[in-house]
Amino acid sequence: MDVAVPIGRRGGRIPAAVAWAAAGLVLALAGYALAGSPGDPFVLSAAATGAFSAVFAALLLTRSARHPIGWLFFVIGLTRGVAAAAQVWSVDALVNHPGRPGGGLASWLQLWTPSAGLALAPAVIILFPDGRLPGRRWRVVPALVAVSLALLAVVVPAGAWRYRGPALLPDAPVPAGRLAHVLDALNDTGLLLAGVSAAIALAGALVRFRRAHGDVRQQIKWFGYGAGCAFALNIAAHLTGVGWLVPVGVAATFTGLGLGIFRFRLYDVDQVIRRTLLYGLVTVVLSAAFAALDVTAAVVTGQDSAATAALSAFLVALLLRPVRTRAQDVVDRFYDRGAYDGARLMRRLGQRVGRDSVGPDQVRDALRRVLRDPGLDVLYAVPAPPGQRGELVTGDGAPAGPGGPADGRTSTPVRRGGDDIAYLVHGPVDPGLLSAVVPAAATALEHARLQAELSVQLAALRASRGRIVAAGDAERRRIERDLHDGAQQRLVGLAVHIQSARRQRGHAGDTGRLLDFTVDQLQASLDDIRALVHGILPPVLVSGGLPAALAELRDVAVRCDLNRRPDPGIEATAWFVVCEGVANARKHAAGAEVSVRVTRQAAVIRVEVRDGGPGGARAGGAGLRNLADRVEAHGGTLRLDSPPGGGTVLTADLPCG
C-alpha cells in the first residue's frame, strides 16, 4: 500500500489504439461544441474535462493497458465529449434550426451523459494513484458508484427515452405524468449517491494519504494540488464571470493527476504547493488592499483619477514585502504545522545563541526532537589548519569516524554562506520537514560548529601542553640519572680513595689538612648534588613510585591509596603538588599538623595536602601558578581552599586514563 506503483510499459496495443481513437473523437466533439456555443459555461466545462480526460486516458492506457484509472477516464472523457456535443446539437436541431436530424437523440444523450462522469469521479478519487483500494472496507465506494451509475446511466436514460425531444432540453419543465416524476426522483437519488460516494472516497484518499510515506504521499499531494487549483479557479470563474478560468482549472487538475502518476519525483510538490499558496495569498491581499485604497482615495478626494490609482499602487508596492513575509508565515504554518513549528524552534535557538549558552548538545537535542529522530547526530565541518585536510567532528570536538553514515542513515548537508558547515546524520525523515528545518537551523548550527572548532583547538592545545610537560619530565629523569650514576658516584669514589690514602700513609701536617679539606669539599658537593637531584625529581619517586616517595616525607601524615602506578607524568605532577603544599605549610603554618592524602576515584587521582595552620592563603605566588599550569597540562584542576582561621587545603584532581 505504501509502495508507489510505477507505471510500466506493460500494455497491449489495442487498448491504447482504442483510447487514442476515442481521444480523437472526443477532441472533435469538443471542438464542434465549442465552435457551436462558445460562451456556454456548461459546454466549456464539459468540453474541457472531456478532452483532458480522453487524452489523459490514452496516455495512461498506452503505458499501462489495464490501469483502472485509465479506463475510468476513458469513459469520463467519452461521456463528457458526447455531453458537450449533444447539448450544442440538440439545441441547434430542436430550437435554432428545427428540422435538423438527430435532435431527439441528442437531447436524450445530453440528459444523462454528464451524470455518468459525475458518478465515476468518486472511483477515480478512491483508486488514485495505483488503481487499488486503500483497504477492503472501502469497497463500499465502488458499490455506491455502481448503483449511482446504474441509476444515472441506465435506468433514467432507459425511462427517459420516450421523452426525447424538447422536453429533455436544459431548463425545460419536467414533463407531466408519474413516470417523469419517478425518473426525476431516481435521477436525484443517483446524484445524491454519487455525492455520498464522493465524500466517502475523499475520506478514503485522506486515510491513504495519512498512512502513506514517501512517494505515494507525494503522488497524492500532486493530485490534491491539481484539484485544489481547479476548485479555486472554478470559484474565481464564478465570481468574476471569466469563463476561460474553468478550462484552466480542469487543466490544473489533470496536470496534478499526470504529475502524480507519471512524474511525481520530478519536482518537490511541497515546494510547489507552498509557492502557489504564498503567491495566491499575496495576490489576493494586495488586490484587496489596492481596491480598498483606491476606493478610499476616490471617496476622500471626490474624484477617481489616475493620480489616486497611482498613489494606491505606490502604497500597495510598499506593502509587498511585509505582506509577503507575513503570508509566508501563514502559509508555512497552515501547510505543515510540524515543519513550521520545527523551523521556528530552530530559528529561535539561533537567535538565543548570542545571549544564552547554547551548546552543540542542545542544538542536537532540539534537532532530534523537531525531526523526531532520537538517533540523529550532527557532524561539524572544521576548517583545515594550514597544510591539513579539514575534518568532521562531533559536537565535543572528537573526530568523526572514517566512512559515511551507517546503513539506513542519511547525511544531509547544512549550508551557510556557500559552505557546508555541518551534516545531519539521520534515519528516514519527512523530506518536507527536513527541507523546512535545516535552513532554519543554520544559525544555531554555525554557532555550535564554532564551539566544536574551539573544542578541537583546545584539545590540540592541551595535548601540546601535555607533550611539553612530558618532555620536561623525561629530561628531569635523564638529568637525575646522569647525576646519580655519573657525578655522584665519581665524587664518592674520589673521596673514598683520598680517605683510604690518608689513612694508610698517615699524612701529617699541611698535606693531611689539604686532604681533609678536599674530602670536606667533596662531601659538600655531594650534599649539593643530593639537594639538586631531589628538587629535580626524587630518585625514589622514579624507582618506587608515589607511595615510596611519600613514605620518605618527614613530619607529614601520609595516606596513599593507589592500587597501581599512574603514568610517570601524572606521578611527577602529584609529587610536585605534595611538595608545594608541604613546603607552603612549613613556611606559613609552622608547627601545624600536615597531612597528605592520595586517593583514586574512578579515573581521577585526587591529591590533597591539608594543614591545621591559620589559613587565609591566597593563590598568588609563582609556585602555585606554575603548579596549576602543570596540573592543567594533564587536564586536571588545582584548588586552594584556605578560609581565615580554618587551615589550608591544596587539592589537585588529575585524570588518569
Added chain:
Amino acid sequence: MRVIVADDAVLLREGIVAILAGEGYDVVAAVGSGPGLVNAARAHRPDLVVADVRMPPAHAHDGIEAVQAIRAARPGTAAILLSQYVEATAAMDLFRQDPAGLGYLLKDRIVQVNDFLEGVGRVAAGGSAMDPQVVAQLLGRPAQPDDPLAALTDRERDVLALMAQGLSNGGIGARLHLGVRTIETYTNAVFQKLRLHAAPDEHRRVRAVLAYLDATR
C-alpha cells in the same frame, strides 16, 4: 674476615676495597652486578657482603635481591647495603626478615670513613647499622593515633633513634653525654612501653627498632 664488595661504579668499588683492606679485612672478591655477587658468594663463602642496592642488570633492587639469596643460602652472612638515596621502605622488608648482621647505609656515608667502618664493624659482629639519615626521616613522621611510640618521652625517642642506628648503650651514652646506667634506664623504659620483655638484649634492641618502623609505616 672474608668480604665481598659489589658495586658497578668501579672508582667507588676500588675505594671501598682499599679502605676495607687497609683496616685488615680480607676482600676476597669485588664484583659489579647482582648475579656476579651471588656467584662470588657461592665460590668464596664470605662472612660479610658490602653491596650497592642499584646494580646491573635491572638497576633496581638487584643488590637487595642478591643479599636475600645469599642469606637464604647461608644464614648468618652479614651484609651491608649501600644506597645512593634514602629508600627506606625497600630495605625495611629485608630488616623485617632478620635484622641481625644487616646494615643499610647511604653511599655518602662512606666519605665519613670512620662512621662507615664503625657500621661495618658492628654488622660484622652480628649487630645492625642503620644510616642516621634514614632513622631521622623515619622518626620525623608524625605519630599515628594507635602508635605505641606515642607513649615515649622525647628523651626516650632520642635513645630509640640512636638504638635504631645500631649503637650500643655505651655508644648512645657517648653521643648524648650521659652515663651508661642512665641509658640503660631509658632503653628498659622503651622496651617496656613497646611491650618487649623476655628476649636477649641484642634482639630486643632490633625488635624495638622494628616495632618503631612498623608503627610508622
